[in-house]
Amino acid sequence: MNEGNLFVKNTAQLVTCSGLSAKTGSGMSELGVIEQGAVAVEKGIIRAVGPSADLQEQYERDGFEILDASGKAVMPGFVDAHTHFLFAGERAEEFTWRIEGVPYMEILSRGGGILSTVKATRACTKDDLFVTGLKRLNRMLSFGVTTLEGKSGYGLDRETEIRQLAVMQELQGAQPVEIVRTYLGAHVPPPEYSNRTDRYIDYIIEEVLPIVARDGLAQFCDVFCEENVFSIEQSRRLLRRAKELGLGAKLHADEMVSLGGAELAAEIGAISADHLLKASDEGIEHMARAGVIGVLLPGTAFCLKTEYARARFMIDHGLSVALATDFNPGTFFSESLPLVCALAVLQMGMRIEEVVTAITINAAAACGLAHRIGSIDVGKQGDLVILEHPSYIYIPYHTGVSGIDTVIKRGRVVFKRAQVPE
Numbered sequence: 001m002n003e004g005n006l007f008v009k010n011t012a013q014l015v016t017c018s019g020l021s022a023k024t025g026s027g028m029s030e031l032g033v034i035e036q037g038a039v040a041v042e043k044g045i046i047r048a049v050g051p052s053a054d055l056q057e058q059y060e061r062d063g064f065e066i067l068d069a070s071g072k073a074v075m076p077g078f079v080d081a082h083t084h085f086l087f088a089g090e091r092a093e094e095f096t097w098r099i100e101g102v103p104y105m106e107i108l109s110r111g112g113g114i115l116s117t118v119k120a121t122r123a124c125t126k127d128d129l130f131v132t133g134l135k136r137l138n139r140m141l142s143f144g145v146t147t148l149e150g151k152s153g154y155g156l157d158r159e160t161e162i163r164q165l166a167v168m169q170e171l172q173g174a175q176p177v178e179i180v181r182t183y184l185g186a187h188v189p190p191p192e193y194s195n196r197t198d199r200y201i202d203y204i205i206e207e208v209l210p211i212v213a214r215d216g217l218a219q220f221c222d223v224f225c226e227e228n229v230f231s232i233e234q235s236r237r238l239l240r241r242a243k244e245l246g247l248g249a250k251l252h253a254d255e256m257v258s259l260g261g262a263e264l265a266a267e268i269g270a271i272s273a274d275h276l277l278k279a280s281d282e283g284i285e286h287m288a289r290a291g292v293i294g295v296l297l298p299g300t301a302f303c304l305k306t307e308y309a310r311a312r313f314m315i316d317h318g319l320s321v322a323l324a325t326d327f328n329p330g331t332f333f334s335e336s337l338p339l340v341c342a343l344a345v346l347q348m349g350m351r352i353e354e355v356v357t358a359i360t361i362n363a364a365a366a367c368g369l370a371h372r373i374g375s376i377d378v379g380k381q382g383d384l385v386i387l388e389h390p391s392y393i394y395i396p397y398h399t400g401v402s403g404i405d406t407v408i409k410r411g412r413v414v415f416k417r418a419q420v421p422e
Contacts, residue, residue, distance in 0.1 A: 089120025
């Protein structure tokens, strides 16, 4: 049995993305590619990185599984830094309504929108939620995702929010994908707090956050800081209390209007602010100075047929940018990171090298994990993907399609694509 001892050799490209923190500016294009490279993983930890010719004699020995990656690129395992993967209540019919041009308020009146997912998730048993989550995680694994951030937010009451986070904990031990848990009770106000948003924030602070923090149910707290959802002041109050309780801060910020969410993220020292379609120049500059990571979600803009976040401006002004799917039942029901990468290149002006950084080391940093995943560096976790293709360029080029041959987590092969005759 492989105890996490693995030697991958003869790579067409070993794309190391080397680093211990998020990259900015021109650094996002520095991938540290080693031609004909090799990587040795021992007991789940990377022990050596370099040309195959330099490492073969030492690591081609008993106790190591040997993988010959001739003609294939090898990269760090992908990190999906923003997902809502655990829910009941898919909204396919609502998708057709949007295509037909039905206004959002009418969709709500027909029983659609986020509250329809909340209703279904509240009614879903823990076991059923587990089974559903497992299927989605397995699909994400097939796209090369070895770590992801998963948000609650489809319960909005104490019982269901805690159930979502607890199921994520159980899923962590039942399959290979590492899950960073985020409490998103402040997703939208629930029906029982209609027109009482301040009181709902009080409820979260007084009755839910302390349990989440005490029981270690989440690493982060998030809030949908948006006009007609949660205000700047409400978001500030919630996230300050979350930080006092030991949780990191994240924001859904400036998606619909330029409300000042980016500025708030910088003010409170959030690890990331996500979406940012309407973020102001000043907000982006404040985030860059404060070291807040901008997690961009072009799949959502694609499905909503709206303008994209200004990735080129952000990178050129020193902001660390990550990419993620935003997989959710309403605005991007897709696990495809390759599609996100293609949109980032074609619609947001990102270079392919920047995209690679954005789904590896920068995405790891947005999850607070750049010190141990996100790059192929000695001392980091042995999380790798082997592409079917010889270069990282194929990730956006083979648009929306998984080009993953093999996925490795902590030095163990956890996914191998079945060979299908062409």
